[in-house]
């Protein structure tokens with residue numbers, strides 16, 4: 375067992391349900407590292423009883439927490455941020471072990487947790503409403519923000535710790551309790567984080583059930599949270615398909631959702647662009663986290679006059695990329711999360727070729743023996759076993775486990791159906807444009823609307839891109855890439871991305887209920903709109 379697990383309080387078999395006490399009466403599952411296919415440790419998941427207890431305990435904790443003054447709540451979150459500082463290296467390493475992103479990115483994710491805690495501490499003294507001019511004499515009109523209740527937080531494998539913290543740190547200062555259902559691929563990260571939060575709560579005399587954890591499947595845990603009226607808000611990260619289904623269930627009981635779903639993020643490269651900057655941003659955006667970020671760059675829309683130069687630089691960067699063990703500091707791209715993800719990527723590349731696209735670089739499975747490749751699971755949507763072709767394989771002994779690929783760079787014409795979908799893998803589609811308005815139209819012609827970027831030194835193009843007729847995404851950047859957003863801004867997107875905003879700016883308002891108050895300090899009873907009623 376890796377020693378970081380022990381330092382984080384994990385053992386070979388771990389309880390995956392926490393409501394102030396650790397339990398887990400459901401199935402025992404293995405957490406498998408995508409680095410080498412080895413079992414890291416096992417987890418006892420939550421069963422129906424654990425879920426019921428977890429929800430009841432989170433409610434009990436909420437009733438005490440909501441009357442704790444917000445700046446006092448902020449003190450617990452301040453200590454939480456400090457605890458993450460102490461455990462940054464171990465937690466970052468665990469993220470790498472369980473999820474496969476490189477160490478620098480694993481630690482970067484923990485830094486996001488620290489940053490959002492700092493943000494939330496300041497916020498704990500700024501949860502203020504407005505005072506509004508009343509139309510009636512001797513009246514005051516104002517609004518207050520009150521704690522909302524239990525926040526259900528459903529997270530994805532790709533950010534196994536940070537996304538919880540964006541929700542939990544804000545929810546905590548807002549006076550809510552949180553129930554977390556992590557991805558079933560990354561339960562150990564969730565257990566380690568919850569153990570840290572538990573310790574901080576015990577030190578500050580807070581009921582640790584404000585940070586409840588329920589590890590388990592969508593059926594056993596997710597759907598119980600989604601259908602339970604005691605959870606007024608479900609904040610969920612995942613695919614567009616997951617979000618569509620979840621929204622229908624939550625909205626059927628008139629609950630609220632905060633959705634952070636798929637992206638199909640593009641970079642426009644114009645004739646005046648600084649190509650050096652553009653290549654660096656595109657390369658990090660497309661290959662970083664092995665293309666498994668919601669904000670990963672998936673499309674490049676490049677002006678025909680600079681298309682050849684950009685393509686050549688990108689091909690070179692892809693060629694020189696160091697792929698391998700994400701624990702090795704020299705590696706820039708680790709494995710995909712599992713074999714299913716590898717199969718999904720190869721299927722997308724086959725489709726791309728069928729639809730007329732050309733692969734310029736990569737798109738192969740790196741493996742050390744064919745047996746692991748043939749063990750790739752059945753693809754549910756294709757209905758049969760996944761059988762790679764010879765030209766889809768690249769044998770190198772340094773890649774055990776079967777989850778390694780070379781990132782794919784492809785040239786396409788706009789409008790291919792595969793380009794309109796988010797494939798959660800490192801595939802980058804290059805397409806050319808002639809006229810700037812055509813580039814904007816191509817940019818917006820996908821169902822998703824998360825992140826976007828333009829590289830230009832022409833201020834008219836930059837401003838148009840940011841204007842009402844420009845990018846239709848929740849995030850739009852100039853001379854900065856699509857991924858790697860700071861926590862200080864509101865994070866999320868439009869259209870099929872789900873419309874939610876998490877993290878900075880005023881995203882905290884999602885976690886509170888707004889109350890409008892009218893106070894009459896006069897001796898008359900004037901009615902609004904000048905209505906006289908029986909006088």
Ligand code: UN1
Pocket residue numbers: 532533537611666667668669670856857858859860
């Ligand atoms: C995600 O992929 O779910 O902007 C979130 C970024 C990160 C967050 C990504 N700060 O890439």
